[in-house]
Amino acid sequence: MNTVTLFARLKLRLLAGNLRGDLQRKLGFIFTLVAATGLAAVGFFLMSLLRFAPPDVASELAVLAFSVFLFGWMTVPLLVFGLDDTLDPAKLALFPLRTGRLAVGMFTASVTGVWPAAMLIVTFGALVGLASSAGGWLLGVPAVLVQFALCVVASRLITTSLSSALRTRRGRDVLAVAALLVVVLTQLPNLVLNSGFGDPAALLHRMTDVLRWTPPGMLAHAIADGGPAGLAEIVFVALLVAVLAWLWIKALNRALVTPDVSTQAASVRRERGLADRFLPDGPLAAVVTKELKYIRREPRSRVGWFSAAVVTLVLAFSMRNLGVGAGLPILLTSAGALMIALQSGNAFGIDGRSLWMNAVAFGSERGLIIDLAGRHLANAMIAVPLLTVVGVAAGLLTGSPGSILPAVLAGWGALGIGLGVGSVTSVVLPYTVPERMNAFTGAAPGQGGVAAASSLGATAGIALLILPFVVPLLFGLYWVCVAAPFYGLLVETLGRRLAAKIGFPRTPELLMAISKPT
């Protein structure tokens, strides 16, 4: 009990400490708080609405919801920005704590927070929605708690067992693949739904037939059942949670004593530099050369590029059955372009603390304009051929070669818009990208809200700026795509200049925001 209160207080103290003296972080935290409260209220309400559905459908929906929650707990911390502010076990390694106590503490720390509380409330909604008998109410409370524990332990197990691998440099490169798998997995339901199963009720029935026997499905069923069978199910899952917790302790043990063996250095090839062949000698060529190297060598950029490619590919499959026909290539290429451009929504994040080297070299706004231009140029050197391939392939595969040209042009335009908007968010809402992607956070502790606001802002800005093209395209006026690349270039130029105007005077603040401790 002592350990529990100690770690809960430590976590709260850390959360509070992160908010001290920084308005942006405070706003970010308020944003998180509002979002989590909203989720808790809406989720609880929706779950309790199950009461008014026919009992068998309600039970099936709850089975599905519980499975989705578990899947979400396992994957979301790997994907979404800043939801996982948990402690790094390595920081506690030198304290004389038994691993069991450490595990209890880490568990406490992971359930102390805004999002876990919100999820617990949502899960309790199922109790209101499902329990029909006295036994159901009685079994429901432990069922919900076991479900919550299952989610937390499974999530911890995954991050901990991966974190030891991710301390090494090679491990981080493997992450590129791991993150991709997760991206593909999250798109799986999307694929299934779109491949035309027809009747949603029948589909739900077929899915829950399987999910019913998974641990979260058993818990949901136990609440609805409320009898001895339900009790047996809860006991079974509780035992499973204990096993997972034991595995987690083992993983924690290993993570704490496994050293980093990644210092065997290899030389890099000395190259003439692709950028120097067509760019005049100067700062611009220097930035492009450096950026191209970073895209290739920095795992965080690699992950970004690979996941943009994979998401586009998955979108292609899931949109196949949407019936957009000739519009599909245009939609797909633009979506791919936006996925690529969104990586630049926090352009300086990956540079992090090393950005001082640029800061002491740039004496005026011009420096920042050139820096952003170089980054965009390096991005476009890869993105433009890639988007061309996507457009051509989509056009050929959908049997509408006529839409290839508008698709490719629209993709280039969308890329420009994305880069333009991204350069503004990069200077207005910068945040630190952790060096060690240990717990897979996208931002430093306490900056999750800023990161979320940044990507929301970028999405909103892009949506607004893309409107002049969406409307004519909806009416089938594909010729507007001719103007897209020029429009994109215009937005990119204006966005870059605006970003430099805002960003240059804020250089010290920008440096601070992207070099927070992680």
Add this chain to the structure above:
Amino acid sequence: MTDAVRTHGLFKRYGQQIAVAEVDLVVPAGSFAGLVGPNGAGKTTTLSMITGLLRPDGGTAEVDGLHVWRDQVEVKARIGVLPEGLRLFERLSGRELLLYNGRLRGIPKAEVEQRAGELLAVMDLTAAADKLVIDYSTGMRKKIGLAAALLHNPSVLFLDEPFEGVDPVSANTLTEVLRRFTASGSTVIFSSHVMDLVERLCDWVSVMSAGQIVAQGPLADVRGGRSLNQAFLELVGGSPQDGETGLTWLGAKPRA
């Protein structure tokens, strides 16, 4: 002769805590100056504000008579910086880092390549030139950082703890390069805890304590016949007795 660095009432606070309180730092041109002080005295904050990496809450800073925050173009061309912590572009090799840095400042590529080659040779980094900076040791990082700071031939060099965590061989290389640099009339300002080193290298010393300059001048004046370490301890008010009170348990053998 103008001073290389002159600050006036430089001030910085973090929330309630005042990190730098009205610092008037003066460093004459051509000197090899040491900025000494205990941990938390505000040395790093002061240097960051003079080099334009941190915005002061009050006061002014001048480098070669130019206002740091108003004449940024001229000031930034004149200064070389080696900040604390030394985060570099990790995924570039040492040579690529120097090339990037030089070209970013508008020096032609051929010229940068020649200077980078010479700097790498002097710093004894030629063998490691094509390894990624992420795999460098602390000493190597300080050396490549110093090379990057020297590349554009600055007239004033700011170094934050350049000798911390550096092995004696690398430290010797660093001091040799810095001596040559000041001999040509340029200015070096570095912060350090190591009094012996400051005493050996510097001809000008500024002592900071609790966010203020408590003594400043030519080394001989600040020292006043004592060793610099002695003078320093008296200036910053380090406890003269060796902590006889308390700590009685320390070193006591636990009874079985």
